[in-house]
Amino acid sequence: MREFIDGAEAIVRGALKSGCNFFAGYPITPATPILLKMLRELPRVGGVGIQGEDEIASIGMCIGAAMTGMKTMTATSGPGISLYSENIGMAIMGEVPLVVVDVMRLGPATGGATTVSQGDVQFLRWVTSGGFPIITLCPSSLADCYTLTQRAFNLAEEFRAPVFIATDKEMIIAQQSVETDAFEDLEIVNRARASTDSAFVPHHAKKLADVPAFAPIGGAQLTRLTTSMHDEHGMLTKKPSNVNRTSRHLYQKIEAHRDELEFVKLDAQEGARTLVVAYGISARSAIEAVQLARAAGKRVSMLTIQSLWPLPEQSLRAALRGNVVAPVEPGEESRSFVSRVGPPSITRVIVPELNFGQYRLEIERVALLFDSRLEVIGVNRVDGELIEPEEISQLVI
Amino acid sequence: MEQKLSDSTIATYRFPDRKYTFCPGCSHSLVLDHLNAALVKMQLDPRQVVIVTDIGCVGMSDQFFDVNAFHGLHGRAVTYASGIKLANPDLKVIVLMGDGGVGIGGHHVLNAARRNIGITVLVFNNFNFGMTGGEHSVTTPHGARTTTTRGGNLERPLDVCATVAVNGASYVFRGTAFDKELPERIAEAIQTPGFALLDIWELCTAYYVPGNDFSRAALMQTMQGLNFPAGVLQKVDSPELANAYRETITNRQSPISAAHHIAQKYDSALTKTTRVILAGAAGGKVRSTASALAVGGMMSGLWATQRDDYPVSVMSGYSVSEVILSRDEILYMGIDKPDILAVLTPEGSSQVPRQLRAMDEAQTVYVVPDLAQHVQTRARKIVFNFGRAAPSKKSLALTATAAIVQHANLYPLAAFREAISAGQRAEIAQENLKAVEASEGIL
Ligand SMILES: Cc1ncc(C[n+]2csc(CCOP(=O)(O)OP(=O)(O)O)c2C)c(N)n1
Ligand code: SF4
Numbered sequence: 001m002r003e004f005i006d007g008a009e010a011i012v013r014g015a016l017k018s019g020c021n022f023f024a025g026y027p028i029t030p031a032t033p034i035l036l037k038m039l040r041e042l043p044r045v046g047g048v049g050i051q052g053e054d055e056i057a058s059i060g061m062c063i064g065a066a067m068t069g070m071k072t073m074t075a076t077s078g079p080g081i082s083l084y085s086e087n088i089g090m091a092i093m094g095e096v097p098l099v100v101v102d103v104m105r106l107g108p109a110t111g112g113a114t115t116v117s118q119g120d121v122q123f124l125r126w127v128t129s130g131g132f133p134i135i136t137l138c139p140s141s142l143a144d145c146y147t148l149t150q151r152a153f154n155l156a157e158e159f160r161a162p163v164f165i166a167t168d169k170e171m172i173i174a175q176q177s178v179e180t181d182a183f184e185d186l187e188i189v190n191r192a193r194a195s196t197d198s199a200f201v202p203h204h205a206k207k208l209a210d211v212p213a214f215a216p217i218g219g220a221q222l223t224r225l226t227t228s229m230h231d232e233h234g235m236l237t238k239k240p241s242n243v244n245r246t247s248r249h250l251y252q253k254i255e256a257h258r259d260e261l262e263f264v265k266l267d268a269q270e271g272a273r274t275l276v277v278a279y280g281i282s283a284r285s286a287i288e289a290v291q292l293a294r295a296a297g298k299r300v301s302m303l304t305i306q307s308l309w310p311l312p313e314q315s316l317r318a319a320l321r322g323n324v325v326a327p328v329e330p331g332e333e334s335r336s337f338v339s340r341v342g343p344p345s346i347t348r349v350i351v352p353e354l355n356f357g358q359y360r361l362e363i364e365r366v367a368l369l370f371d372s373r374l375e376v377i378g379v380n381r382v383d384g385e386l387i388e389p390e391e392i393s394q395l396v397i
Numbered sequence: 398m399e400q401k402l403s404d405s406t407i408a409t410y411r412f413p414d415r416k417y418t419f420c421p422g423c424s425h426s427l428v429l430d431h432l433n434a435a436l437v438k439m440q441l442d443p444r445q446v447v448i449v450t451d452i453g454c455v456g457m458s459d460q461f462f463d464v465n466a467f468h469g470l471h472g473r474a475v476t477y478a479s480g481i482k483l484a485n486p487d488l489k490v491i492v493l494m495g496d497g498g499v500g501i502g503g504h505h506v507l508n509a510a511r512r513n514i515g516i517t518v519l520v521f522n523n524f525n526f527g528m529t530g531g532e533h534s535v536t537t538p539h540g541a542r543t544t545t546t547r548g549g550n551l552e553r554p555l556d557v558c559a560t561v562a563v564n565g566a567s568y569v570f571r572g573t574a575f576d577k578e579l580p581e582r583i584a585e586a587i588q589t590p591g592f593a594l595l596d597i598w599e600l601c602t603a604y605y606v607p608g609n610d611f612s613r614a615a616l617m618q619t620m621q622g623l624n625f626p627a628g629v630l631q632k633v634d635s636p637e638l639a640n641a642y643r644e645t646i647t648n649r650q651s652p653i654s655a656a657h658h659i660a661q662k663y664d665s666a667l668t669k670t671t672r673v674i675l676a677g678a679a680g681g682k683v684r685s686t687a688s689a690l691a692v693g694g695m696m697s698g699l700w701a702t703q704r705d706d707y708p709v710s711v712m713s714g715y716s717v718s719e720v721i722l723s724r725d726e727i728l729y730m731g732i733d734k735p736d737i738l739a740v741l742t743p744e745g746s747s748q749v750p751r752q753l754r755a756m757d758e759a760q761t762v763y764v765v766p767d768l769a770q771h772v773q774t775r776a777r778k779i780v781f782n783f784g785r786a787a788p789s790k791k792s793l794a795l796t797a798t799a800a801i802v803q804h805a806n807l808y809p810l811a812a813f814r815e816a817i818s819a820g821q822r823a824e825i826a827q828e829n830l831k832a833v834e835a836s837e838g839i840l
């Protein structure tokens with residue numbers, strides 16, 4: 001079935017399909033369409049949608065609602081993420097499942113409200129104080145908007161943590177014809193509920209990297225959470241062994257599961273000397289660039305990144321090695337890489353992005369450790385225009 | 398955290414083995430005793446009670462109670478409480494916050510009152526920031542000495558009660574931590590369906606008391622001096638937000654907005670990807686025309702994208718829309734060199750000099766007669782021939798685009814006709830179709 005829709009619509013459909021039943025947000029271009037659609041749809045499906053008095057209130061309401069067991073989402077743009085910052089930390093500390101959409105706009109402060117950008121990539125990685133890991137997904141198609149939103153809900157539930165969807169103005173408000181029947185639905189994951197047989201300990205994790213079971217406020221067991229450093233009972237603590245355990249738990253519950261958090265699409269060509277690594281709206285220019293280069297007889301590989309954070313290092317190294325991602329069976333969780341070619345052929349890596357090279361920094365780190373002779377080149381635009389495919393294809397060797 | 402049985406009397410809602418950790422003489426302990434007394438009096442199921450604390454010394458309070466607890470960010474307790482209440486309107490949600498929290502989160506307090514959301518806010522008002530070392534707050538009286546107003550406070554204290562009362566709070570009370578009636582008032586507030594706030598004046602024995610030679614007697618004198626009334630100051634019965642919202646949910650059960658399938662009914666002869674820009678003015682139906690151009694393409698078996706550009710003031714200035722039509726799925730949505738550029742108005746014209754410069758003989762600019770001289774380009778220039786009756790502002794984009802659809806052989810005009818009338822009210826569809834008919838012979 002072909003429809004003419006935008007990314008806001010695809011994200012909203014993905015969210016509702018995931019069972020999202022609470023949304024609070026504050027209007028800001030270009031994220032407003034998500035707010036409008038969620039507030040229209042939620043009361044029709046038994047959920048709650050509300051416009052907060054500001055971004056701080058909006059994310060605060062989401063966090064409160066999430067602790068009663070609701071599946072919550074909010075959406076904003078850069079200025080709103082600035083105001084979310086402290087509460088993102090609250091959600092990390094309190095182990096609160098939450099999906100946050102950032103529809104990026106250009107520049108600092110109010111910036112260019114209707115100007116496409118990918119300038120928040122590192123901002124999202126380090127969005128709050130303390131330096132803890134965060135999961136960030138990034139769609140580059142309407143199908144991605146739909147499925148990665150479901151993925152974001154699944155990960156938020158599974159890891160009891162805030163999960164970002166980093167997107168941009170073009171993805172959200174440009175209308176596109178699309179086969180909506182072909183959208184992929186994921187199996188819905190809901191947070192593990194605590195057993196009611198034994199005494200409930202709100203932050204009890206058997207192993208550091210385990211995610212505690214959940215009991216909702218208003219349910220059969222009493223629960224508590226806190227913005228402050230706490231022990232497993234959710235009580236304030238300064239005892240070094242407790243502090244250490246909580247810090248490491250919040251770190252390890254993401255870091256130890258990095259394998260499960262790598263979502264990429266690798267289109268490798270044997271003998272390719274150039275690898276293009278791209279994400280979001282720029283990946284669309286990159287895919288066209290790869291088509292152009294191949295049409296001109298060049299060999300080139302392309303890695304589209306769907307999970308920006310944690311950095312999918314394993315996939316990146318596999319792509320540099322010239323490997324090909326083995327097809328993943330439906331329902332199969334981890335992905336393996338099968339070596340196809342002999343010695344690595346890649347000598348040049350191109351990273352196109354609508355910022356000064358924020359993700360290139362990460363690619364460089366991994367690529368140069370892999371082989372210090374690799375050449376990593378950025379194609380960067382900060383003029384509010386999309387990267388033209390030719391700007392990338394002309395760099396393919 | 399043992400589960401309480403609701404059929405036996407609950408003697409205390411506090412953890413028996415957790416002693417208050419406040420300074421000796423700190424009024425926070427007194428108020429928490431009053432809160433406990435109120436809960437005991439009401440015999441609420443602890444599983445239906447949530448204590449949401451703010452930051453500060455008062456923020457430690459939830460740890461003494463064996464109910465659901467949520468300790469949030471400085472000033473934001475009311476936002477979490479609001480989310481909890483909206484999600485589950487049956488819960489009794491009690492916020493404990495300091496005068497510091499009221500300062501930094503005043504916006505939320507004000508809006509919770511205005512919304513009349515059914516939460517109960519206890520303000521532990523000790524006229525300073527206890528936890529951070531006795532700095533002044535929004536409620537510090539004029540002239541008072543704090544660690545940040547050593548020469549005496551020059552600012553005026555906020556009347557928290559009057560502020561929430563005038564903005565729609567259901568229940569408002571002012572008193573001191575020493576009031577015997579507090580348990581009863583707190584219970585009354587918790588039983589109030591709408592927003593309730595108690596401004597409870599206190600002694601901070603570590604800072605405000607020694608700094609100002611303050612005392613229990615001085616509490617009342619300060620209140621009188623400021624002319625701030627005490628007691629129950631407001632009690633009104635107005636609709637509570639979370640329950641009002643819940644009613645809209647049950648009253649509006651209907652399926653999710655349906656998908657809008659665009660079926661192929663026509664065939665397009667287009668072989669090559671065609672990038673079109675419509676450059677016009679706000680109020681000229683440029684965006685809806687572009688949308689129809691794209692949808693008509695889809696009805697003819699093509700893929701399409703549409704991007705719109707317009708100033709923040711949507712009702713004035715330019716309106717420029719870009720449409721790409723292609724045999725294949727479109728990835729890159731930019732248009733650096735349009736195949737077709739329609740220059741419809743001076744506002745639109747001013748937005749496209751870059752595109753006009755980029756275009757060459759292989760591309761076409763369609764332009765209205767008034768701007769024909771104005772447009773400098775190497776592209777093929779075709780001027781609309783409107784004859785004596787130029788289209789109105791509202792029909793220009795539609796008429797011009799209908800002409801282009803035929804002239805450039807994009808797809809059958811019937812598809813465009815269908816696209817502009819689909820989903821429109823009858824009179825609008827009629828108006829649109831008339832604009833299309835007017836395209837005959839203008840190119
Ligand atoms: C965003 C933020 N700013 C500043 C602080 C530091 N801080 C901790 S407690 C406090 C003031 C608390 O005063 P009040 O609310 O009156 O509570 P009290 O300690 O008097 O009970 C401040 C400013 C903080 N925790 N968070
Ligand atoms: S510093 Fe003040 S508010 Fe804090 S515990 Fe001591 S007396 Fe109470």
Ligand SMILES: [Mg+2]
Pocket residue numbers: 453495496497521522523524525526527534
């Ligand atoms: Mg105080």
